[in-house]
Amino acid sequence: MSAVATTYTIADALRLLHEPDEVFEVRIFGVKGAGTVSGYFNDPALAAAAIAGYDGDAEGIYHTVNPVDPALLERAPNRLRENVGKGGCTTDADILRRRWLPVDVDYTRPAKTNATDDEVRAAGVVAKKIRAHLNESGFPNGVLVMSGNGVHLLHRIDLPPDSESRALVKRVLERLAKDFDVPGGAHVDTSVHNPARILKVPGTMVRKGPEQ
Numbered sequence: 001m002s003a004v005a006t007t008y009t010i011a012d013a014l015r016l017l018h019e020p021d022e023v024f025e026v027r028i029f030g031v032k033g034a035g036t037v038s039g040y041f042n043d044p045a046l047a048a049a050a051i052a053g054y055d056g057d058a059e060g061i062y063h064t065v066n067p068v069d070p071a072l073l074e075r076a077p078n079r080l081r082e083n084v085g086k087g088g089c090t091t092d093a094d095i096l097r098r099r100w101l102p103v104d105v106d107y108t109r110p111a112k113t114n115a116t117d118d119e120v121r122a123a124g125v126v127a128k129k130i131r132a133h134l135n136e137s138g139f140p141n142g143v144l145v146m147s148g149n150g151v152h153l154l155h156r157i158d159l160p161p162d163s164e165s166r167a168l169v170k171r172v173l174e175r176l177a178k179d180f181d182v183p184g185g186a187h188v189d190t191s192v193h194n195p196a197r198i199l200k201v202p203g204t205m206v207r208k209g210p211e212q
Contacts (some may be wrong), residue, residue: 010051013202014044014063016143017100017154022067025090026051026080027198030059030207035083039076040068046078051201054080060206062198064090065100065154066161092166095195098159101139101169102199103130103176104189106150114207115149119186123150126186130176131155145199148206150186152199161195169193 018024021042028037031054041047051061068090075081075088105127107119115123124144131142134155142155159165170193177188192199200206 010055010201010203011044011048013145014047017063017065017202018044019067019099023070023073025064025068025072025198026201027062027064027089028054028058028060028080029062031057031082036085036089037080037082038084038089039078039080040073041078042070042073043078050078050080051204055204058205058207060148061201061204063201064095064196065102065199066098066195066197067096068196069094069096090196090198092161092194092196095161098157098161098165098169098195101155101157101172102192102197103127103142103153103155103173104147104150104192104199105130105153105186106147106189107186108184109149120146120150122182123186126180126182126188127151127153130180130188133176133179145202147200154199166193166195 023040023042026039026041026047031037037054039050055061072090072094105123107115107123109115109119127144131153135141139155142153145152173188173190173193177190181187
């Protein structure tokens with residue numbers, strides 16, 4: 001498991017994945033006594049500074065990769081709140097546009113356990129094969145991000161957040177799984193097709209099992 005990233009690194013990653021002034025949610029799980037931690041940001045530097053206070057103590061730190069309704073910024077403007085109820089987080093209805101096609105490649109292993117370095121590398125090999133395939137199919141070059149137990153691959157798209165687009169993204173993920181899954185090894189998670197999907201904030205630590 002890598003060391004906790006610097007605030008600068010996290011801010012840089014958020015600037016890459018979000019347009020200037022775009023509103024996104026940060027959501028954090030697994031901090032003892034804090035419940036669900038959530039906040040809305042349109043400033044990656046402030047988001048990174050807020051995240052730094054939880055990095056290393058949380059099971060995982062996530063963000064909405066697609067832009068959310070700017071009105072949600074009023075819930076917690078550029079800050080994080082603890083013990084946020086389900087109604088205080090982003091839903092599919094709050095997403096303005098699909099900007100990213102998320103491909104989550106993990107290694108098959110029991111839940112709540114950490115992947116080994118070899119398993120993460122195996123997931124990376126599959127993700128790179130998928131990226132090459134999508135590039136050859138006309139997609140822009142994808143962004144590879146370590147997810148903790150695997151790799152997130154993000155390709156830019158431009159789709160409305162409607163049921164037709166959700167079905168299309170689901171079909172794409174299912175086809176990628178069919179073509180690239182390794183039995184008993186790295187596989188594509190076909191469940192990440194909803195527009196309000198949250199993914200790990202790049203550069204943050206994930207703790208799904210005891211530290212190795």
